[in-house]
Amino acid sequence: MSEMRYAAPKTLAAAVALLAGAQGRARVLAGGTDLLIQMRTGRIKPELLIDIKGIPGMGEIVAERGGYRVGAAVTGMQLIEHADFAKRWPGVVDGVRLIGSIQVKGRATLGGNLCNASPAADSVPALIAAGAVACIAGPDGAREAAVETVVAGPGKTSLAAGEIVTALLLPPRPAHSGDAYLRFTPRSEMDIAVVGAAVNLTLDAQGICTQARVALGAVASRALLVPEAAAALIGTRVDAGALGQLAAAARAASRPIDDKRGSREFRLSTAGVMVCRAAEIALERARRNDG
Amino acid sequence: MARHHVKATVNGDAVEFLCETGQTLLEALRDELHLTGTKEGCGTGDCGACSVMLDGRLVCSCLVLGVEAEGRSIETIEGMAVGEELHPLQQKFLEHAALQCGICTPGILIAARALLERNPDPTESEVRFWLAGNLCRCTGYHKIVEAVLAAAREMRAA
Numbered sequence: 001m002s003e004m005r006y007a008a009p010k011t012l013a014a015a016v017a018l019l020a021g022a023q024g025r026a027r028v029l030a031g032g033t034d035l036l037i038q039m040r041t042g043r044i045k046p047e048l049l050i051d052i053k054g055i056p057g058m059g060e061i062v063a064e065r066g067g068y069r070v071g072a073a074v075t076g077m078q079l080i081e082h083a084d085f086a087k088r089w090p091g092v093v094d095g096v097r098l099i100g101s102i103q104v105k106g107r108a109t110l111g112g113n114l115c116n117a118s119p120a121a122d123s124v125p126a127l128i129a130a131g132a133v134a135c136i137a138g139p140d141g142a143r144e145a146a147v148e149t150v151v152a153g154p155g156k157t158s159l160a161a162g163e164i165v166t167a168l169l170l171p172p173r174p175a176h177s178g179d180a181y182l183r184f185t186p187r188s189e190m191d192i193a194v195v196g197a198a199v200n201l202t203l204d205a206q207g208i209c210t211q212a213r214v215a216l217g218a219v220a221s222r223a224l225l226v227p228e229a230a231a232a233l234i235g236t237r238v239d240a241g242a243l244g245q246l247a248a249a250a251r252a253a254s255r256p257i258d259d260k261r262g263s264r265e266f267r268l269s270t271a272g273v274m275v276c277r278a279a280e281i282a283l284e285r286a287r288r289n290d291g
Numbered sequence: 292m293a294r295h296h297v298k299a300t301v302n303g304d305a306v307e308f309l310c311e312t313g314q315t316l317l318e319a320l321r322d323e324l325h326l327t328g329t330k331e332g333c334g335t336g337d338c339g340a341c342s343v344m345l346d347g348r349l350v351c352s353c354l355v356l357g358v359e360a361e362g363r364s365i366e367t368i369e370g371m372a373v374g375e376e377l378h379p380l381q382q383k384f385l386e387h388a389a390l391q392c393g394i395c396t397p398g399i400l401i402a403a404r405a406l407l408e409r410n411p412d413p414t415e416s417e418v419r420f421w422l423a424g425n426l427c428r429c430t431g432y433h434k435i436v437e438a439v440l441a442a443a444r445e446m447r448a449a
Contacts, residue, residue: 099426
């Protein structure tokens with residue numbers, strides 16, 4: 001690693017120029033909790049590390065467009081400690097809380113969890129269910145993309161060469177909305193999701209679900225938005241019948257692998273269970289949330 | 292070879308060291324600054340033996356690059372006792388025999404202090420969840436948790 005260079009650009013333009021100029025031999029460094037391990041094991045050998053934490057706004061959570069802009073280098077602990085964000089998006093915070101230890105959450109970032117593109121990343125299904133949009137800067141300018149379109153496969157994103165995720169935008173929150181993320185792991189802490197499920201829903205004054213988004217993690221090569229699962233909830237009171245339809249839709253959308261953490265059959269079964277439990281928590285939160 | 296000249300604050304003292312890009316903060320602390328109280332366990336952020344405070348945040352120093360410490364404030368186990376006077380957590384770890392081989396102890400003490408600074412009156416469950424990132428292969432954790440709770444009681448009474 002003695003040849004590896006380090007740059008801490010102070011502007012986004014400088015970071016994009018460095019990344020684009022390195023032609024694939026540079027890596028973006030945010031929290032480093034995945035990157036440093038990949039370097040240590042020799043899986044990657046970057047020639048240049050581009051530390052984005054010194055770029056203004058990257059580490060900030062700000063109210064914007066009626067919702068929130070969360071800088072790509074905001075750490076898990078920063079997000080957990082932000083009381084108003086946690087009140088608005090408890091499901092996103094559920095996901096973040098499950099990422100590693102306190103130590104790891106002190107460094108690990110939302111942008112990094114997204115761009116590392118693990119199919120089992122805990123914050124990603126919750127962000128997808130929330131309708132979060134990634135702000136992306138690149139050599140051809142800035143663009144925005146729904147989070148579910150950024151992840152492309154294990155370790156793969158849809159980002160073009162030289163592009164950097166700069167922030168995540170969380171939309172405005174109607175009254176009577178709630179979200180939740182749950183995962184199955186053999187133990188309660190410090191583990192990797194066998195199945196993850198996120199549900200975000202909004203109720204009307206009569207308690208009927210008017211909007212919903214459902215996302216699954218660790219049951220396909222990337223986190224999935226499952227519109228059929230959301231459709232099972234919309235127009236219902238999220239009652240037992242709707243939950244049955246939700247579970248069936250979630251299982252139908254899952255394309256899991258067999259591995260040491262869970263068989264394909266187990267993951268299919270568990271996806272249905274976890275998505276129903278997440279929906280029940282989201283429902284309870286939506287009922288309590290009067291805006 | 293790219294060597295970075297890093298200026299930082301460690302336990303309140305201004306320090307300078309040279310490091311390569313790939314060197315971790317843990318390696319810089321141990322090999323360049325000779326502060327060997329911070330231990331390497333796994334090197335992948337799983338065991339917490341290398342826990343330090345970085346600008347007031349509990350982190351694994353094996354997952355931080357030395358060059359990232361530029362201008363930052365770091366607190367290690369070497370700064371925990373004041374002269375000969377042990378921190379209440381250190382005293383309670385001795386009284387409760389909360390360590391055997393001792394490799395995990397500096398990281399656990401740093402992590403436990405960070406908990407008590409945020410939450411002076413944690414429940415046993417809160418202590419166990421907070422310390423989930425610190426592995427101990429000797430004690431079975433019970434004595435560690437007891438020592439942290441005893442230190443918290445003493446610090447609240449002080």
